[in-house]
Amino acid sequence: MSSSFTVLPGEQVPAQHVNLKLGPGLFQIQSSKQSETSIISTRAGTVNHSANNSKWWVESNSRRYVPAPQESVVGAVVGRSGEGWRVDIGSAHFALLDGLAFEGATKRNKPNLKIGALIYARVSLAHKDMEPELECFDAQTRKAAEFGELKGGFMVRCSLRMCRQLLDPKHFLLPFIGSRFPLEVAVGTNGRVWISSKEVKHTIAIARCIEAVDPDGGGLDESGIKTFFNTLDL
Amino acid sequence: LRELSIGYEGLDRVDGSARFGFGWSFTGSAAALSSISGPIEVRLAAENPSQATFEVLLRPLSNVPGTESKALASTIRNLLTPSIILTQNPRTLVQLVVQALIPAEKFYSPLVASIINASTLALMNAGSIPMRGIVCAVSVGRFRSNIMPTSSLILDPSDDELSSLQGIGCFAFLFGTGQTGGSEVVWSNWQSSISFSEEELIKARDLARGGAEKVWIGMKQSVGRVG
Numbered sequence: 522m523s524s525s526f527t528v529l530p531g532e533q534v535p536a537q538h539v540n541l542k543l544g545p546g547l548f549q550i551q552s553s554k555q556s557e558t559s560i561i562s563t564r565a566g567t568v569n570h571s572a573n574n575s576k577w578w579v580e581s582n583s584r585r586y587v588p589a590p591q592e593s594v595v596g597a598v599v600g601r602s603g604e605g606w607r608v609d610i611g612s613a614h615f616a617l618l619d620g621l622a623f624e625g626a627t628k629r630n631k632p633n634l635k636i637g638a639l640i641y642a643r644v645s646l647a648h649k650d651m652e653p654e655l656e657c658f659d660a661q662t663r664k665a666a667e668f669g670e671l672k673g674g675f676m677v678r679c680s681l682r683m684c685r686q687l688l689d690p691k692h693f694l695l696p697f698i699g700s701r702f703p704l705e706v707a708v709g710t711n712g713r714v715w716i717s718s719k720e721v722k723h724t725i726a727i728a729r730c731i732e733a734v735d736p737d738g739g740g741l742d743e744s745g746i747k748t749f750f751n752t753l754d755l
Numbered sequence: 756l757r758e759l760s761i762g763y764e765g766l767d768r769v770d771g772s773a774r775f776g777f778g779w780s781f782t783g784s785a786a787a788l789s790s791i792s793g794p795i796e797v798r799l800a801a802e803n804p805s806q807a808t809f810e811v812l813l814r815p816l817s818n819v820p821g822t823e824s825k826a827l828a829s830t831i832r833n834l835l836t837p838s839i840i841l842t843q844n845p846r847t848l849v850q851l852v853v854q855a856l857i858p859a860e861k862f863y864s865p866l867v868a869s870i871i872n873a874s875t876l877a878l879m880n881a882g883s884i885p886m887r888g889i890v891c892a893v894s895v896g897r898f899r900s901n902i903m904p905t906s907s908l909i910l911d912p913s914d915d916e917l918s919s920l921q922g923i924g925c926f927a928f929l930f931g932t933g934q935t936g937g938s939e940v941v942w943s944n945w946q947s948s949i950s951f952s953e954e955e956l957i958k959a960r961d962l963a964r965g966g967a968e969k970v971w972i973g974m975k976q977s978v979g980r981v982g
Contacts, residue, residue: 526906527975527979529879529887529889529930529971529974529975529978530838530879530886530887530889530931531886531887531889531929531930531931532818532884532931533839533889546885548840548885550887551879561887561931563840563883563886563887564879564885564886565879565882565978566882566978583770583771583881583882583883584770584771584881584882585770585793585794585795585881585884586882586884587794587844587883602951612794613793613794613795613796613797613844613846613847613848614796614846614847620757649843649845650804650843650845650846681882689931706894737765738765
C-alpha cells in the first residue's frame with residue numbers, strides 16, 4: 522500500500538487507471554463543465570489505494586452498518602416471516618433469512634431457530650431498494666463452512682473499523698487473548714462480535730479488551746492492552 | 756476568526772456526534788452539540804421510496820423547542836440537504852439532533868454558525884451517510900462608525916463586540932468539487948439596524964468566505980487528529 526492522505530467529503534481524489542475500481546467512500550460525479558467526470562470522496566477518512574493504483578477506497582470508521590453483498594455478519598433472529606426468519610443485522614431494515622438457505626435443507630428438514638438466537642450468515646443480496654437477504658452457506662462451495670447458528674456465547678457491539686481489524690489475521694488482539702485462554706470468536710462486519718469461552722470472567726475480559734482496543738473508545742495498542750490485561754482479575 | 760474548538764463526543768446510542776464552538780473553550784462561546792443517527796428505520800408516514808428522509812431537531816439550552824427552533828430547524832434542513840447524497844439509502848431516516856450549549860433567548864448569528872458547523876462535523880463523524888460536500892458557516896458583523904462614511908466589517912464577532920454592531924449575519928458555504936471556485940453560498944441571513952447596500956453585502960460575503968475556508972481547514976485537521 523502506498524501513502525495515504527486524509528480527505529473530507531466532496532474533495533477530489535486523483536484516481537486514474539484503465540481498469541479503475543472504486544471502493545467504499547468514493548463516488549463519480551459529472552463535472553458541470555465538459556462531459557468529464559471526477560472522483561470525489563463521500564466520507565471523511567484516509568484515501569488508500571492498491572499497489573498498481575487500480576483499486577481506490579476511503580478508510581473511515583462508523584457505527585451504523587450499511588449492508589453490502591458477500592459480507593459475513595452476526596445477526597439476531599427477531600421473528601418469523603413466512604418460510605424464513607427476520608434477522609436484525611444492525612442495518613436500517615431487518616434482513617430476511619430463508620428457511621432453505623442452509624446446507625442440506627429441504628422442506629421437511631429445516632433448522633429450528635428460536636427468536637433471540639444468534640446466527641452467522643453471509644449477505645447474499647444487498648440492494649439499496651430492497652431488504653437485505655442472508656444465506657447460511659458459502660457462495661462457491663454451497664457448504665455450511667462456518668455459517669449457521671451460534672450456540673451459547675455472548676454478543677459484543679463495536680465499531681465497524683474494529684471489526685475489520687479483528688478480521689485482519691495480522692492484528693494483535695485475538696492471538697494475544699488466545700495465548701492466555703481458549704476462546705471462540707465469530708466476527709461480523711456489521712459491528713457485532715460473538716465470543717464464547719468456558720468461564721464467565723474470560724468472556725467479560727474479552728469484551729472489555731475489545732472495547733479498549735476499539736478506535737472509538739480507547740484505541741489501545743499492543744503494549745497498552747498488555748498492561749490493561751494484567752489489571753483484570755484473572 | 757476566533758480559535759475553533761472541535762470535539763467528537765462519542766455519544767451513546769447515536770451513530771455520530773460532534774461539538775463545535777467559536778472560541779478556545781466550549782463554555783462561554785457560541786457552541787453547539789449535535790448528533791446524527793442514520794440510516795435508520797423510518798416511520799411509514801415519512802418514508803420516501805427514492806431517497807432517505809432527512810430530519811432535523813433543534814433544541815435550545817433551556818425551555819422546550821418553540822417556533823423559532825422549528826423555523827431554524829427547517830432552514831438547516833434545507834441548507835444541509837444539498838450536501839448529503841440521499842438517494843443511496845432510500846426508505847431510511849437520517850436524523851440530526853442539535854443542542855445549543857449557551858443560554859440565549861434567540862438564536863443569534865454566531866450560534867447559528869456553530870449549529871451548522873456542528874451538524875456538518877457530526878455527519879462526517881457518522882461515516883455511514885455519504886456526502887458530496889461540507890457546509891461551513893461563519894458570522895460577519897458590521898461595526899458602528901460615526902467617523903467614516905463606510906462602516907467596517909468584522910469576521911466572527913465575539914460576545915463583547917456584539918453590542919457595538921449595527922448589523923450581523925451568518926453565511927453558509929458548501930465546499931465540494933463540481934462547483935466552480937470551490938465553494939458556493941447555500942444560505943445567508945443578514946440583519947441590520949440601518950440600511951445597507953448590495954456591495955456591502957457582497958463584501959461581507961467575501962469576508963465570510965475566507966472565514967469559512969479557515970473553518971474547513973480546522974475541520975480537516977480535526978479529522979486528521981481523530982482518524
